[in-house]
Amino acid sequence: MSELVAELASGERRPLARLLTRIENGDAALRPQLQELFGAGRGAHVVGITGPPGSGKSTLVNALIGEWRRRGRRVGILAVDPSSPYTRGAILGDRIRMMEHAADRDVFMRSMASRGELGGLAATTWIAAAALDAAGYDPVLIETVGAGQSEVEIARLAETTVVVEVPEMGDEVQAIKAGLLEVADIVAVNKGDRPGADRAARQLRAMMSTAGGRVERTPPKIMVTTATSGDGVAELADAVEAHREQARSPVAARGRAANQVRRALADLAATRAREHPAWDQTVQEVADRELDPFTAAERLMEGVG
Ligand SMILES: Nc1nc2c(ncn2[C@@H]2O[C@H](COP(=O)(O)OP(=O)(O)OP(=O)(O)O)[C@@H](O)[C@H]2O)c(=O)[nH]1
Ligand SMILES: [Mg+2]
Structure with missing residues (x-):
């Protein structure tokens, strides 16, 4: 067993915290150790x-931590902020809300922002999740x-995805349906x-059962x-645990793996293309409309394998 893995297995917080910093910074020296991690x-x-922002995700996470601690579990939490400089306040708020568990040695909470040059935030997040897993959380x-594209992408990497909504969804529903609810388990x-919560839940249930184009997916609970x-937090924890088995079906596992490889491939190709000697020249040719972006990408892919 390598030093890295042994340190994580020790259950000490400091080596894990150090490793997460290296992951967040996109430390290239980590790449050869990923297999082992x-x-x-x-x-x-x-x-x-x-x-969506403000729907109560952090408050719910805090309540779920309490529930899982009562069940004797060690809980790891990554609070991911794709637009970090902008929402510093939100993360600070998260920290305060989860302060209740700050002194608990069996709870490890970490905020992650996008900084790494190697791999995007999604890749960074799933490597960090692997580190927490190896450390026994x-x-x-x-x-x-938030509720943008990067959140959807990060949600796709999880085995079980909980989408937190609020009762007053109104006309937003159609827009949300197209994005977030697609990835919800x-x-x-x-x-x-608040008033209307049960009605909103009924509407969602009706909507999800008639939503087309998702025959291969079980409608979300x-x-x-x-x-x-x-209220309802223990039931939510139960539902998450019940979904675990479904998430580990060969088909689901393969779908997730395909997403991860696709993501890693895109990151890797982008990184290597930027290191290509013809990068500056090629980008300029596209800017000058002498070259289309697809031919440019093909050129930059040459010899990067
Ligand atoms: N009435 C009511 N308020 C809630 C509930 N859950 C959360 N809140 C409040 O809603 C506000 C936002 O909660 P957060 O947990 O910060 O929401 P969030 O989704 O994490 O917010 P962002 O991380 O900024 O997107 C806070 O003032 C919470 O106290 C709830 O079940 N009922
Ligand atoms: Mg939050």
Whole structure:
């Protein structure tokens, strides 16, 4: 066993924190160790928590941590912020909300921002999840702030994805349906203490059961939670655990693996193309409309294998 894996297995926090910093910084020296890092995984359940800003994701994560601690689990949390300089405040807020568990040695919380030049935030996140797994945390929760494309992508990497919504969805529903709900395994209609939560849940259920083009997918489970009081949180934890087996079916595992390889391939190709001696020249030719972007990409792919 290498030093890296042995350190993680020791259960000490400092080596894990150091490793996460290296992952976040895209430290190229880590690349040869990734095989070993992934091999050291203990099979943690990786759970994505996503949804629109302010829907209560962090509050719900905090409540879920409490629930899983009562069940004797060690919980790892990655709070991922794709637009970090912009939402520093949100992350600070997350920290404060999860402060309740700050002194708990069996809870490891870390905020991740996009800094790495090697691999995008999605890749960085799943490598970080592998590190938490190797360190013995299970489940590993990934909270993503916001509701854009990068969040959807990060959600796709998780084995189980919980989308946190609020009752007052109104006309947004159609727009949201196209994006986030597509990746949801479970939808938590949070702020269940507000009027209309049960109605919103019923509407979602009706909508999801008639949504076309998703025959190969089981419709998501729709639940109502109140993160602030804890109502529905144990049921949500149960639903997440129940989904674990489904997430590990050969078909689901293969789909996830394909996404990961595709993502890694795109990152790798982009990085290598930027190192290509013809990069500057080629980009300029595209800017000058002498070359189309596809031919340019093909040129830059030559000899990068
Ligand atoms: N009434 C009510 N308020 C809630 C509930 N859950 C969360 N909130 C409140 O909603 C606000 C936003 O909660 P957060 O947990 O920060 O939401 P978030 O989705 O993590 O927000 P971002 O990370 O900024 O996207 C806070 O003021 C919470 O106290 C709930 O179940 N009921
Ligand atoms: Mg949050």
